[in-house]
Amino acid sequence: MSEINAPIKQPPATAKDGGSAASGMEPKRPIKISSGEYHQRWRLIKDALARYGVVAGGLGVIVAIVLIFFYLLYVVYPLFISASAAPVSEYPVPEQALGNTLLLAIEEQNEVAARFTDSGQVVFFNAATGKTLLTQAVAIPEGAHITSFAQGSPIKEGAVIYGLSDGRAIIAKQQYKVTYPDNVRLITPSLKYPLGEQPLALDESGAALEAIAVKVGSDSTTIVAKTADKIRLINFKKELSLFADEAALTRTDSVLDLPTAGIAEILIDKDESNLYLINNDGQLGYFDISDKSSPDLKQQLNVVDAGQKITSVTFLNGDLSLMIGDSSGLVSQWSMVRDKLNRPAMQKIRAFKVSDKAIIAINSEQRRKGFMTTDADGIVGIYHSTAEREMIKERVSDALPSTAILSPRANALLLQSAAGNMHFWQVDNEHPEVSIKSLWQKVWYESYPKPDYIWQSSSANNDFEPKYSLTPLVFGTLKASFYAMLVAIPLALMGAIYTAYFMAPGMRQYVKPSIEIMGALPTVILGFLAGLWLAPFMEEHLTGIFALLMIVPVGVMLFAFAWQFLPKTITQNLPEGWDAALLIPVILLSGWIAFQVSVPLETYLFHGTLQDWLKAEMGIGYDQRNSLVVGVAMGFAVIPTIFSIAEDAIFSVPKHLTVGSLALGATPWQTMIRVVLLTASPGIFSAVMIGFGRAVGETMIVLMATGNTPVMDLSVFQGMRTLAANIAVEMPESEVDSTHYRILFLAALVLFMFTFVFNTLAEVIRQRLREKYSSL
Template sequence: MPENLAKNPTPTAVTLVAGNAYQKWRLVKDSLVRYGVIVGGLSVIVAIVLIFFYLLYVVLPLFASAKANSIAEYVLPEKTLGKTVLLETEEQNEVAARFTDTGQVVFFEVATGKTILTQGIAIPEGIHITSFAQGSDISQGGVAYGLSDGKAIVVKHQYKITYPNNQRLITPSLNYPLGQQPLVIDEAGSPLEKIAVKVESDKTILVAKIADKVHLVSFAQEKSLFANEATITRTSAVLDASAKAIVDLLIDKDDNQLYLMDNEGLLSAYDIRDKAAPKLKHQQNVIEAGQTVTSLTFLNGDISLLVGDSSGLVSQWSQVKNELKQLVFKKIRSFKVSDKAVVAVESEQRRKGFMAVDAAGTVGLYNSTAERQLIKEHIGTSQPIAAVLSPRSNRLLLETGDEKIHVWNVDNEHPEVSIKSLWQKVWYESYPKPDYIWQSSSASNDFEPKYSLVPLVFGTLKAAFYAMLVAMPLALMGAIYTAYFMAPQMRQVVKPAIELMGALPTVILGFLAGLWLAPFIEKHLAGLFLSLISLPIAVLLFAFLWQFLPKTLRQKIPEGWDAAILMPVIVIVSWLAFTISVPLEAYLFHGSLRDWFSHEFGIGYDQRNALIVGIAMGFAVIPTIFSIAEDAIFSVPKHLTVGSLALGATTWQTMTKVVLLTASPGIFSAVMIGLGRAVGETMIVLMATGNTPVMDFSVFQGLRTLAANVAVEMPESEVDSTHYRVLFLTALVLFIFTFVFNTLAEVIRQRLREKYSSL
């Protein structure tokens, strides 16, 4: 019998076998889906963790400590040729130069101290050197020797790079831009006690202290077009100031200002744009009583002065305008090197940093903008004689009193960044007070980078606030009405249409906002405010008048189709508001509303501003909030609403007391997801705000967000530079902000679900 059944199975057996096979296949599919969901979820978590650690990997070097280590120490090259008055090194850190007080220049290898070339300055016989100065523009390589006969010699040291046999060879040399003949500074022949020089390709300026006077002499070169000759024009002037107490002279890189420092710390600034008639601008004491000035130099850019004193303090002074709009010296910040006198201050050539050396041989490396002490090392056992920081700030040379040169390697890649420079107010050069500023790049090496993240965070929150201010009321009220009050036939049209809005590319929305909406709102600003006032009034008035219509007419409108009859009212009222706005502005405000805001309240108006962002980004966020909130409200179990109505509650009471509370976790999720979309939005903000990183609460001013900042500046940043890493830091801040905010939102959502799940 069983054999016959196997050969000729009954329909019941066939159904049983098919059912078993179906169940097995169903279990297999369930297992595949389950493991697929697990793998997908874990993959998302792993991807997020990897993104976080990659951002951290790029950002961490910003906060790494600077390092310095000794790499060589050797006897002073050609020490018999005189005492060192200046140490210099070229950019590749291969060749250094030692200028002596006897007019000799010794070029030697940085690594070994081996002499490469010794060359003497052409000093006339019987004349000796009385002063020496390095050019204010160090990159030009100019120096000046003041002589005992009232003359001076200007010399430039140069380095020629060649590649014989594919090996780099640096050949040093001296050049006399104004010729080897000494230049007459004082016709009376008095010795030049102090000297300052500014060397340019076509002009050289010399300032000298001679007895009790300060002389300013300018030599301008004019080259002939048809002959290899140059005509030198000399202009001279004597400053109206006593030079008896002058201890230092400085000329700025634009040769517009001259600074004089006396032995009591009185700093005087002169306007020398007219070389024949210098004018005193202002004076101010820059050190405390009882202290003396031991060092004076420019910070890179020649906007600020670094003053070292006998108490071991280096202070930064800059010219800013006071309440009377007059330029005065202000101490921006100060750095305590040690308790010993500061004997040398050397500025970095390409950044806003400097090296300070005290009398005990302590060397400190500092950054002015970040207000950081980067390195502090004790070098040598005797008093320092001369020090130099290489052009790339990665090597320092220090000569000590025991006739030795110490060579140290410096690893200091990102000195501009600190917690203060990122998150606190910083007093930048040429600014009247400390402020939050983002300005990351410039075409000049003199630029002071400003990496404050506060304006970007402020702009991100401002954009999200105005976007949610527009989106939340419209999306949530629309979701409530669509899910609870609207007729099913109308809901089937409205819901997909609004969700379809979410498919619009944000670049299209940003394009429309920047090129069409912004000019339109600028022209019809009064129309926008008028529509915001007139629309609620028009809707309430229409609702009030609706009840006076004949009952038969009102009953022709099916239940749930009320919104359809309001559409013509909204369109007509909005059209009227924008149509009459321009003549209304002219009549009420005697011009435009924008000018009235500016004149009456001092509120400026940028065409691309937070208002435009709020409207455009709100339009982009509405579909997200609406769709999730509407699903949450519509999914409330029917037995809850039916039970509430059966117990005598009105439709409105049921909606507020039952439906909204039950759907509150979903509504809250909708709002949080919409906020996350607004915080991370890039293209709309990029195209509709003007990208101005300013901190202004006005809705009429622009902004810049974290996301837009990364999109704008990442293409122009140098890989692994400070700018590049700070941009990754902004991305990390945005990542952490979103993660923390979403985590808190999820905790709140779970608590809402637990609280109202028993309804």
């Protein structure tokens, strides 16, 4: 026991202990980490980096998609901002003592306005302040006075005509010269006389011109004047001579065979080929004046309801439509369309109920299909005819309006009230062409026989009516995708099933990479081949293509039938899973036979070409670049995507499921249909959806392999235009921030939302399939 209780002796401290003995503690020894622990820690670090990298990448993709969505929304949003108008100034009528206002005009910079008076004076003044800049007098002959007045073309330099009491008339034209002294814009107004300052004698009897109209062209001027008993048509045509410095005027006179009583409005279109005479009771007479020597009355009709009177009428921009306002506050649009006998006729295509009061004035926009109305209560409304939208409705004056004008750029208006004040307003109306109706519904466009879905965004004509219907583009997108999937889905899925489940591993290692590498082909190459080779080939061998669809399956079935009668030494020596290789020469031979028999078959059945027979017998036209070409070319591009994903899904089905099914007595096909396909259905569905998304967003193949015309026709022999192709074609030519530019971004947003919604729905279905069949 003494030995047990004896104190334990500590060894003496040494210099190596570093004083540890003095503190009574053991010396620290370095911790050695084994190589296994080092690699384990490094794996944990790499796992963490990979985990955070995947999370960051996923969040980055989500952020990128969200940013794309919001950028598209940012560009598109201005299309749906409401128009607005705000007063700038109000001031007394400039030089009111010079007479009553017949016409107000304003130049495109909204700086200088003009007032044409009934005394023949023209007052140019500052539009914002009313300060008089210049006063000029039209040379009215002594003893004569103004009895009628009309505006010619308001585009750029507007022409006006004064009808006089002695049967003569004077044509004047306002012009504005822009200079920049000291780098400051200076607009100098003036008048000029296209046919000279001397009055033109229109009526030889000297009768007063009660109503008048003029259209001044570059080499021709047409005047229509009404006296108490006649309506005269006079045309002055300039003829250049090699030996004269100035052009000579050739005059043509004719008299219209129509009663003059009640004629209140005379209008001549910009081509000087159509004349419209309107009386206050709502009677419209339409003349063809292409031959100035013999005007031809084409149509007479009533254009207002019974009991109403026409209070204002003007051309819509382009002079293809008349905007007619009546005493009930209704503005109707009458346009020239072709009737059932292909004859031109005026027809009402739409109407706007703008007020309960009479329409005092209608002013058309000079660059768009919009117009401004002014009613008897001083309320000004701005509308767009194609979009059928009311953009602005504001009370500009409490007094009765007398005259109003919309600026050339439609961003300002000037109104004179009966109280003797001018009202100058600024207008913000950037995108009036856009509405739900113009984008998605049928619209009755000018010169069209009926409402329709049309996309035609631009033209060489400045008076063109833009047609922004997205419906034919969406239709074309779905049509192209449908035919592409019709080709791709059967081939890709059947190929994936056979490759993953029935094909020998040795053959699979060649087939699967070969099909997947097809997905690396640039779509521009596929489109190039489809447009320049496949489309002409299919046009020339259309009967052979359809014969191919019938003869090849028959050839394969005959080969399968003959296979069972071959000697067992041949059939049993073929390695299992290599059967498909034997079908390659069968398919090639069947295809060759199909094209060989197509020519005599076409001659015998259709007595000519199949295209001609379809046109004559069924009314089906054939376009060389059509949906059939797109289906084959785009289907070829989509097949690798669907095949690869579906094949992986089928091949990944656990082996114990297939082995167990076979062990229970099921045949390989029963196992495939009832076990493998159900288990792999989420992956197969994903493959189809990804392939569909690929087809929806395809651009180059559709762009090069179709006629790229936005037509709505289900025929497989007609082309189409898709949203993606339309954006690719028209975006480089669109003006930045224009309506056209923003609508193209709207098309991109529609494509984005369509893909997003469809893929989200597909993912929900895929998850339900996974939950339903995960227990197998």
